[in-house]
Amino acid sequence: MKKSVLIIGAGIGGLSTAVRLLSKGYDVKVYEKEKNIGGKTNQLVNYPYTFDLTASILMNRQIYEEVFRESNLDYKNYIEFIQVDPVYRCFYADGSLINLNRDLVLLIKNLESISKEDAIGYIKFLSDVYERYIIANEHFLNNTFEEPIDFFKPSTLVNALKTKSLSSSYDLISKYIKDERLQKFLLYQSLYVGISPYEGPSIYSLVPVVSQLYGIYHIKGGMYYYVKALEKAISDLGGEIRTDSPVDEILIFDNKAIGIISKDKEINGDIVISNADFPYTMDELIKDNSHKGKYIKEKIEKMKYTCSTFILYLGLKKKYPELNVHNVYILR
Ligand SMILES: Cc1cc2nc3c(=O)[nH]c(=O)nc-3n(C[C@H](O)[C@H](O)[C@H](O)COP(=O)(O)OP(=O)(O)OC[C@H]3O[C@@H](n4cnc5c(N)ncnc54)[C@H](O)[C@@H]3O)c2cc1C
Known part of the structure; x- marks a missing residue:
């Protein structure tokens, strides 16, 4: 049965x-x-x-x-599935914008217009975090740690150290990127889970890297x-x-x-x-x-919850051609 x-x-x-x-x-x-x-x-x-x-x-x-x-x-x-391109379009308070395109040729052109140093830094950042992603995927992301002891196995710990995810996102990103606007774009990702990029672990740097390398999609119909x-x-x-x-x-x-x-x-x-x-x-x-x-109740009541978001759903009468599917406004 x-x-x-x-x-x-x-x-x-x-x-x-x-x-x-x-x-x-x-x-x-x-x-x-x-x-x-x-x-x-x-x-x-x-x-x-x-x-x-x-x-x-x-x-x-x-x-x-x-x-x-x-x-x-x-x-x-x-x-x-429908591909989103640019993967991100970032608007800044000074009126500038950065397109993070899927196409490598376009991406490099956009990054070089910031500076050659930042273009090189971005590619090195992608490559470094990609390597960590491969390790994390093999050893953590697809594993179920049913008992705490599973996480503390020597092989798991060695690989955890290889992902170097314990330093903050800011420490990691500022090593590669000098342009403040590009830094802010990479930093904001940890806010998705309510964590400060200046304090939280750099594991959330995986988000822009996985988006850039594997793409972002939306589904036809929503x-x-x-x-x-x-x-x-x-x-x-x-x-x-x-x-x-x-x-x-x-x-x-x-x-x-x-x-x-x-x-x-x-x-x-x-x-x-x-x-x-x-x-x-x-x-x-x-x-x-x-x-x-x-x-038990007392433990649940003491848990700290991360904050969520404030969302406006706006139906517009006009089209805004400068807006793409995935727009990020960084105004400070
Ligand atoms: C603002 C915001 C933006 C997001 N944007 C994205 C995004 O762009 N891309 C992305 O991938 N994810 C995004 N997410 C995350 C995504 O929405 C969630 O991860 C996902 O919907 C969670 O699904 P779930 O099944 O785990 O939980 P839930 O959706 O919370 O499902 C739990 C279900 O259990 C039901 N339930 C609860 N108690 C009972 C009960 N006693 N009896 C019967 N039913 C019960 C609830 O009604 C609910 O239907 C976003 C989340 C937020 C808040």
Whole structure:
């Protein structure tokens, strides 16, 4: 008999997990508390405008394809990727702009117009961080560190040192780049995760490098089409998504999750997966302290959260040809 999986939350995480497990022969049901699926990756439609609410572009396109490929589905039947070029267009307070193009010839021309020294510095920066990315990919990014001891294996530590990611982004970037505008463009990336580039580890320098070397894409129709594509794949593979179905509790017996309670109904499953935020899951969905490990209420309340963003969704009557898909305004 098929093993049953109950997934709490129909965000991109819950939906892609559902697709992968369905293709491996599990019986999967996704429970979403909202009326629509997608979680943070959602859409605001206000005719004639349609906005992606959060995610609008993506890096590491192969990860998005992989969900389909590993489930024996052809992603081309579900989504279409469109390359973003320039990868970034940066506007500055003094009225200048820098285009970081995909095309190396154009890129070098743009960088040389800043200075030959910065052009050389940028290429060296790409090459150095690329090397770290290859090490990080092999030893960290695709590994699950299930126990702390896994991280402290000698081979892992040696490779962690090779990535030299413990110094700050500023220390790393200022070694290669002298132009303040180019520096600021490379530095702002760690703000995505709410970390100061002057204090946080330089690991976030991977973001502009991976974007530059592997490209940035958007999805035809907007990022919400990826959510719709996952929904279709779940239906094609025989899974089920229940919206308007909040989960109130994860049932645990003998140290094992055995089901959920949703709308006062007990639903049993062999495996329970929570796609909801981790602190919320521990605090709200697991009721008994003895099953929370160290994540009891007091610990959750003491956790520090990084800040998010302030977003305006503007429907414009006029076209602004100087704007591209991925624009960054650095005004200080
Ligand atoms: C401002 C902003 C901009 C971003 N831009 C980008 C970008 O350009 N590119 C990019 O790749 N990423 C971007 N992201 C990140 C991306 O949006 C998120 O990483 C992604 O949407 C998270 O998906 P998730 O499935 O992990 O979580 P979520 O989307 O949070 O999904 C969790 C789901 O669980 C549901 N849920 C919670 N509790 C319960 C319950 N008790 N019962 C049932 N259901 C429940 C929620 O309703 C939700 O649907 C951005 C994020 C923000 C905030």
